[in-house]
Amino acid sequence: xxxxxxxxxxxxxxxxxxxxxxxxxxxxxxxxxxxxxxxxxxxxxxxxxxxxxxxxxxxxxxxxxxxxxxxxxxxxxxxxxxxxxxxxxxxxxxxxxxxxxxxxxxxxxxxxxxxxxxxxxxxxxxxxxxxxxxxxxxxxxxxxxxxxxxxxxxxxxxxxxxxxxxxxxxxxxxxxxxxxxxxxxxxxxxxxxxxxxxxxxxxxxxxxxxxxxxxxxxxxxxxxxxxxxxxxxxxxxxxxxxxxxxxxxxxxxxxxxxxxxxxxxxxxxxxxxxxxxxxxxxxxxxxxxxxxxxxx
Amino acid sequence: xxxxxxxxxxxxxxxxxxxxxxxxxxxxxxxxxxxxxxxxxxxxxxxxxxxxxxxxxxxxxxxxxxxxxxxxxxxxxxxxxxxxxxxxxxxxxxxxxxxxxxxxxxxxxxxxxxxxxxxxxxxxxxxxxxxxxxxxxxxxxxxxxxxxxxxxxxxxxxxxxxxxxxxxxxxxxxxxxxxxxxxxxxxxxxxxxxxxxxxxxxxxxxxxxxxxxxxxxxxxxxxxxxxxxxxxxxxxxxxxxxxxxxxxxxxxxxxxxxxxxxxxxxxxxxxxxxxxxxxxxxxxxxxxxxxxxxxxxxxxxxxxxxxxxxxxxxxxxxxxxxxxxxxxxxxxxxxxxxxxxxxxxxxxxxxxxxxxxxxxxxxxxxxxxxxxxxxxxxxxxxxxxxxxxxxxxxxxxxxxxxxxxxxxxxxxxxxxxxxxxxxxxxxxxxxxxxxxxxxxxxxxxxxxxxxxxxxxxxxxxxxxxxxxxxxxxxxxxxxxxxxxxxxxxxxxxxxxxxxxxxxxxxxxxxxxxxxxxxxxxxxxxxxxxxxxxxxxxxxxxxxxxxxxxxxxxxxxxxxxxxxxxxxxxxxxxxxxxxxxxxxxxxxxxxxxxxxxxxxxxxx
Numbered sequence: 001x002x003x004x005x006x007x008x009x010x011x012x013x014x015x016x017x018x019x020x021x022x023x024x025x026x027x028x029x030x031x032x033x034x035x036x037x038x039x040x041x042x043x044x045x046x047x048x049x050x051x052x053x054x055x056x057x058x059x060x061x062x063x064x065x066x067x068x069x070x071x072x073x074x075x076x077x078x079x080x081x082x083x084x085x086x087x088x089x090x091x092x093x094x095x096x097x098x099x100x101x102x103x104x105x106x107x108x109x110x111x112x113x114x115x116x117x118x119x120x121x122x123x124x125x126x127x128x129x130x131x132x133x134x135x136x137x138x139x140x141x142x143x144x145x146x147x148x149x150x151x152x153x154x155x156x157x158x159x160x161x162x163x164x165x166x167x168x169x170x171x172x173x174x175x176x177x178x179x180x181x182x183x184x185x186x187x188x189x190x191x192x193x194x195x196x197x198x199x200x201x202x203x204x205x206x207x208x209x210x211x212x213x214x215x216x217x218x219x220x221x222x223x224x225x226x227x228x229x230x231x232x233x234x235x236x237x238x239x240x241x242x243x244x245x246x247x248x249x250x251x252x253x254x255x256x257x258x259x260x261x262x263x264x265x266x267x268x269x270x271x272x273x274x275x276x277x278x279x280x281x282x283x284x285x286x287x288x289x290x291x292x293x294x295x296x
Numbered sequence: 297x298x299x300x301x302x303x304x305x306x307x308x309x310x311x312x313x314x315x316x317x318x319x320x321x322x323x324x325x326x327x328x329x330x331x332x333x334x335x336x337x338x339x340x341x342x343x344x345x346x347x348x349x350x351x352x353x354x355x356x357x358x359x360x361x362x363x364x365x366x367x368x369x370x371x372x373x374x375x376x377x378x379x380x381x382x383x384x385x386x387x388x389x390x391x392x393x394x395x396x397x398x399x400x401x402x403x404x405x406x407x408x409x410x411x412x413x414x415x416x417x418x419x420x421x422x423x424x425x426x427x428x429x430x431x432x433x434x435x436x437x438x439x440x441x442x443x444x445x446x447x448x449x450x451x452x453x454x455x456x457x458x459x460x461x462x463x464x465x466x467x468x469x470x471x472x473x474x475x476x477x478x479x480x481x482x483x484x485x486x487x488x489x490x491x492x493x494x495x496x497x498x499x500x501x502x503x504x505x506x507x508x509x510x511x512x513x514x515x516x517x518x519x520x521x522x523x524x525x526x527x528x529x530x531x532x533x534x535x536x537x538x539x540x541x542x543x544x545x546x547x548x549x550x551x552x553x554x555x556x557x558x559x560x561x562x563x564x565x566x567x568x569x570x571x572x573x574x575x576x577x578x579x580x581x582x583x584x585x586x587x588x589x590x591x592x593x594x595x596x597x598x599x600x601x602x603x604x605x606x607x608x609x610x611x612x613x614x615x616x617x618x619x620x621x622x623x624x625x626x627x628x629x630x631x632x633x634x635x636x637x638x639x640x641x642x643x644x645x646x647x648x649x650x651x652x653x654x655x656x657x658x659x660x661x662x663x664x665x666x667x668x669x670x671x672x673x674x675x676x677x678x679x680x681x682x683x684x685x686x687x688x689x690x691x692x693x694x695x696x697x698x699x700x701x702x703x704x705x706x707x708x709x710x711x712x713x714x715x716x717x718x719x720x721x722x723x724x725x726x727x728x729x730x731x732x733x734x735x736x737x738x739x740x741x742x743x744x745x746x747x748x749x750x751x752x753x754x755x756x757x758x759x760x761x762x763x764x765x766x767x768x769x770x771x772x773x774x775x776x777x778x779x780x781x782x783x784x785x786x787x788x789x790x791x792x793x794x795x796x797x798x799x800x801x802x803x804x805x806x807x808x809x810x811x812x813x814x815x816x817x818x819x820x821x822x823x824x825x826x827x828x829x830x831x832x833x834x835x836x837x838x839x840x841x842x843x844x845x846x847x848x849x850x851x852x853x854x855x856x857x858x859x860x861x862x863x864x865x866x867x868x869x870x871x872x873x874x875x876x877x878x879x880x881x882x883x884x885x886x887x888x889x890x891x892x893x894x895x896x897x898x899x
Contacts, residue, residue, distance in 0.1 A: 026681055026748055037677040044672035051668040055635055056661050062642040063657055066578065067649055074645040079584035084633055091632040095625045102621050102675040109677045110614075169453075208448040209544065211609055211684065215750045219680025220609040224545060225447055225538035227611035242762070246684035246752035248376070248441035249448060251369040254755040 027215040030241065030262075031233035034218045036108040043101065109219070112160055112198055112232045119197030119234070120161055120265050160198035160232060163191065167203070167210035167223040169249055170256040176272045185275035190259045193235065194268035200232045208250065214243030214260050222247065235262040328412035329820055333419050334398030335715065338708075340423060341391035344382050345701070346786050347430075349779040351379040356739075356775035359768050362760040372756035373439035377462065378429065380442035384558045385469050386426050388700040389511070392565040393418075393476050395707050396504035398715065400480065402811035402818060403498040405489025405826040410482040418476035425469030432458035432465075441754060443551045444525065446536035446544045451529050460529060467522040474515040477508035489810070491829030495586060498809040498832065499575075502589045503568020506596045507561045513600060514557030521550035548610060549603070556603040562696055563599075564592050566663065566703030567634055570656045573710050574638055575833075576807050577653040578645030583637040585832050591630035591637075598623050598630065608679035617676055624674035631667055635660065651725040652805075655706030658733055662698025665740075666691050686771075687747025690740035697736050697778070702729070705785055712792065713799030717816045720792045728785035735778025742767040742774070808833035 025042065029035040066072075164175040174192075176185040193199050203212050205223040213220040217233040223245075235241070245256035263271065324332060355375050358367040367375070401409050409415050432438060436456035440449045449459055484505050488497065497505075525547065527533035534540035536547050567588075575582050582588055604612060604620035638660055647653060669691035673679050682688050705725070712720040743751075746767040751758055758764055803812040812835055814822050831837055 023748060024745070027750060037681045040675055040677040041672075041681060044675050044678050048668040048672040051671070052665050055639075055664040055668070058639050059642075059657060059661055059664075062639050063647055063649070066642055066645050066647050068646045072646040074579035076580055077644060078581045079587065079637075079640070084584055084587045084636070087633060087636050088629055091629045095628040098628075098671075098675065099622055099625050102625070102677075103618060106618070106621075106676040109680070208453060209445055209548075213750070213752075215681070219677060220683060221680075222609045222611060224611055226543070227545065229611045242750075244750060244752055247445075248754040250453060251373050251439060251756075254752075254757050254759075257759075 030216045030236050030239070031218055032113050033109045033231075033233055034216055036105055037219055040102070040105045040109075044098075047098070112200065113234055115160065115198045115234065116196035118195060118265065120194045120268065160200045161193070162200045162202060163193070165191065165201045165203045165212060165223075167205040167212070167245070167256075168207050170245075170252045172212075172256075172258045176275065185272045185279060187275060189257075190261055192261045192263055192268060192271050194265040195235055195238050195262050197265070198232060198234045200230055203229045203231065209247045210245045210249050210256060211247045212243070212258070213246055214241050214258065216241045217243075217260060220246055235260070238262050238264065328416045330397050330401050330409040330412065330415055331715075331818060333412075333415050334394045334396075336419050337390050337394030337397060337422070338715075339394075340419075340426070341387050341394055342786055342789065344386035344426065345391070346783060348379055348382040348387055349782045351375045351382065353776055353779040355379065356772040358756060359758065360772040361769070362762075362765050363757050365757075367756065369756045370439060373441070374433070374437035376442065376754055376756075377438045377440050377444070378433075381429060381462070381466055383696065383700075384555070385466055386422075386429070388562050388696060389473055389558055390422055390469075391700065391704050392507060392561055393473060395569075395704075395711070396480060396500075396507065396565070397476065399711060399811055400501045400504040401483060401487070402714075402814055402822055403501045403809050404484060404487065404492055405810045405813075405823065405829065406483060406487035407821045407823060408487075409479055410486055411479040414475050415479045418472040418474075418479065421472030421475065422469045425465040425467070425472065428461050428465030428468060432461045438462040443548075443555065445551065446525060446528065446542075446547050447538060449525060449529070450537065460526060463522045463526050463529075467519050467526075470515045470519050470522075473511050474519070477511040477515065480504060480508045481512065489826040489829060491834075492810075494589075496829055496832045496834075497589075499571040499582060499585065499588055499592075500568040500809075502592055503564050503571075506592045507564045507568075510557050510561055510564070510596050510600065514554045517550050518554035521547050521554075545610060548607060552606045553600070553603040556606065557600060559692070559695060560596055560599040562699040562703075563663065563667070564595060566659050566699035567592060567595075569703050569707040569710070570638060570659055571641075572807075572809065573652050573656040573706055574641045574647075576710070576805050577650065577656075578642050578647040579806075580641055580645040581808075581833060581836075583640035584633075587633050588637050591633045594630035595627060595634075598627050602627065602674075605674055605679070606683070608676050609683055621674055621676055625671070627674075628671060635664060650709070650805075651720070651722045651729070652706050652709035654726065655702050655709055655729055658729055659698050659702035659706055662694050662702055662733075662736060666694030666698055669694065682747055684753050685747035686743040686751045686753060687745075689753045690743040690747070694736065694740055697732070701732065701782060701785075705729075705789075708789060710805070711811075712789075712796070713802075713804050714811055714814075714816050714818070716793055716796075717799055718792055718794075718796035719799050719804070721788045721796060724784060724788040724791075728781045728788060731777055731781030731784060733781075735774050735776070735781050738774025739771050739778055740774075742771040746771070803835070806835075806839075808836040810834055 026034075026038050029038045162177060166173045166175065171188050172191070174187050174190075176187075201212065201221075203221050203223045204227065205225045207225065209225075210223040211220045212223055212231065214233075217235060218231055221229045221231045223229065239262050241260045241262065243258040243260065245253065245258075249256060318326075324336065327333070354367065355372065358364050358372055397409070397415060401407075436458035438444070438454065438456070438459040438461070440454050440459050440462065444454075444459065444462060447453060449463075484497075484501060494502075524533065524535040528535050528537060528542070534542045536542045536544045538544055571582055571588055602620050602623035604610075604616055605624040607620075608617050669688075673682060673688055673691065679688075705728075709720045709725055712718065746764040749762060749764050749767075751762065751764050751768075758768060799816060802814070802816040805812075809832075810826070810829070811818075813827065827834055827838060
């Protein structure tokens with residue numbers, strides 16, 4: 001056991017050198033939901049670390065102190081009736097406390113906050129014309145993740161910006177709410193969103209299972225082909241946040257990455273308008289080409 | 297020896313049809329004896345442990361530097377798809393089954409198992425399944441990931457026959473395990489020796505029973521899901537076809553139910569092993585026999601109900617995830633009672649630090665790391681952040697290596713003399729343990745940090761811009777040390793099987809449970825006679841009563857005539873010696889065997 005303990009310490013020592021430069025927490029949160037996740041992480045990792053250290057310490061002490069030595073007789077006691085009752089009591093209370101903490105913090109993560117003062121102003125979700133998803137998805141399944149996500153905003157507040165994020169092997173497609181349904185705006189790989197704005201993502205997939213995860217902006221959400229899951233974030237700072245899929249989806253799965261580019265509101269509006277214009281221009285070109293081909 | 301002659305006037309009593317043990321391999325392959333089948337299970341499972349370790353090392357070799365192109369993505373996907381099924385279905389479960397199938401009938405004082413042919417069939421189904429899975433490397437190995445989740449395992453994305461073979465092979469192996477579970481549950485229910493009430497059954501028998509019950513729940517469910525998958529793939533089914541109204545989520549549920557069950561089996565069987573070893577080597581009864589038994593049952597029940605704890609990111613209604621969190625957190629109570637009982641068992645004892653208890657302590661320590669980590673991931677937001685990252689994967693590996701490998705080798709060190717009459721090499725065993733302990737921590741800790749940085753599982757490459765280069769390098773080195781340790785431990789077992797030191801007697805550790813009452817290795821019928829069982833430690837009772845009788849023995853009063861001193865000295869310890877022989881080394885040649893009518897013939 002001493003040997004084992006020494007080895008474990010040696011392993012820790014080897015680790016200590018590069019570990020100094022590393023973070024011990026999750027990636028720096030830039031959204032209220034990511035902040036709550038980070039809180040949950042710190043509380044639970046502290047508790048787990050305490051349990052791990054305590055159990056291992058007591059185990060090593062017991063094994064060293066009560067190892068066989070000359071003259072030592074094992075005292076053959078065992079638990080009397082109800083001897084474990086305090087242990088069960090303490091553990092039950094601890095489990096209950098963690099459960100209550102878990103429920104509260106989960107609700108906290110799910111709750112969509114209204115957009116801030118610098119964010120995009122009210123955008124009625126009803127006009128989102130691109131909600132119908134390719135594949136078998138229907139809007140009925142939207143309640144899958146949270147009942148209170150998009151509709152919770154009371155009339156006085158601005159509704160969150162709803163964007164469809166659709167996964168496929170091995171890239172994300174983001175569909176922005178267009179200014180008019182006739183000219184859709186979508187992009188691949190990189191999602192551009194306005195700062196300080198509540199963004200609700202409707203996440204689905206057109207082929208296999210994938211997952212959406214941008215660590216700075218919240219937790220993972222599975223993208224399934226016939227369900228629409230929702231998540232949200234409100235980025236507090238302009239910047240480019242990397243993300244990646246965490247569900248094995250075939251041979252090129254590691255390149256299933258994504259980036260969220262958080263920009264100022266005006267920049268976002270320009271970007272979407274530009275996207276829509278470019279796309280309609282491209283479609284016109286395609287249409288004329290097709291007409292030409294048909295004529296020939 | 298003179299040939300028997302016919303002597304008229306005296307009836308001749310001859311036994312006919314007693315099967316004679318055949319030459320090595322034939323006997324091994326055809327015997328329905330639970331010990332023979334158990335050994336086959338253990339040996340095969342250890343071969344697959346070596347394979348899983350090598351696959352793991354290869355994958356870590358690929359991940360040693362960023363954007364490495366040493367192993368092609370397709371090859372990596374094949375290794376990945378093979379490695380988890382190898383570790384869980386072809387090593388962890390069958391290894392536990394081998395130990396359970398060998399030891400539990402002995403512990404309950406049975407002369408065999410209830411359904412020996414079913415037991416035998418279960419092994420051959422397992423082996424057929426394993427060969428089916430590995431034969432795919434000859435034509436088209438599957439690239440469907442660890443659990444073959446549809447739609448990725450549909451014919452659209454995985455058109456090759458290899459995926460079919462993977463599904464069928466896994467199903468066959470699971471079918472075998474279910475048959476084994478049926479056999480074992482019938483055996484423990486019907487064939488316990490008189491006096492072995494459940495409260496007196498050895499804790500490893502408890503663990504084996506609970507583990508088989510878990511297997512009986514998750515096994516058929518997973519077989520059903522695999523069947524549906526093969527129907528989808530080859531017979532036009534739409535169970536999991538999203539385009540046709542199928543539900544891939546359903547397969548995910550069953551798949552995670554199965555993986556949770558396998559995880560629990562590893563934990564429960566390791567708990568049983570640790571309980572036995574700590575009792576024997578600290579020369580104390582377990583702190584609370586009933587609490588440990590009840591905790592094993594509770595771990596199984598609560599753990600199974602918490603299967604959705606692995607699915608927090610899936611599209612589930614909110615209530616389901618909360619329910620899963622409640623059950624997962626409730627596991628804290630029985631698991632805490634287990635850890636408390638183990639430490640309280642060591643406390644006040646005299647722990648002989650041989651290899652077996654060292655492995656058991658390493659199993660407790662490593663499982664504590666894994667299970668406490670799992671507690672953190674049970675809280676939904678933490679799961680959202682860290683599920684499917686190398687952090688949670690490392691945590692799972694703590695439990696699989698801590699329970700399956702450390703616990704498994706603890707059991708091997710403990711029961712090796714029983715299996716073959718020889719000791720498993722101590723020195724090399726300790727070296728292997730040190731290597732594995734260094735390796736597992738050196739692998740998991742950097743992987744935990746990389747998971748915090750967002751490294752997902754199952755990737756064949758990581759990118760230089762994600763800041764996890766150094767971590768992956770250290771983790772790879774740790775993985776190599778771990779794999780070397782595993783291979784050293786396996787080599788040690790292979791070498792010691794025929795070349796190990798002979799064990800000191802049939803009961804080298806002075807065990808308290810009935811398996812140590814049998815010879816080492818036990819004869820086909822296990823016991824000539826089974827002692828009266830009046831507690832959870834029947835052999836300890838026998839030793840105590842022998843000791844008491846020896847202490848209280850006085851020369852009978854009527855022997856008043858003085859005798860020569862030498863004769864008296866020779867005479868005095870005789871009853872004790874005779875009784876000890878009955879207790880620890882039941883003689884095979886005892887003329888009147890009390891129970892000659894066991895399931896196997898008396899040799």
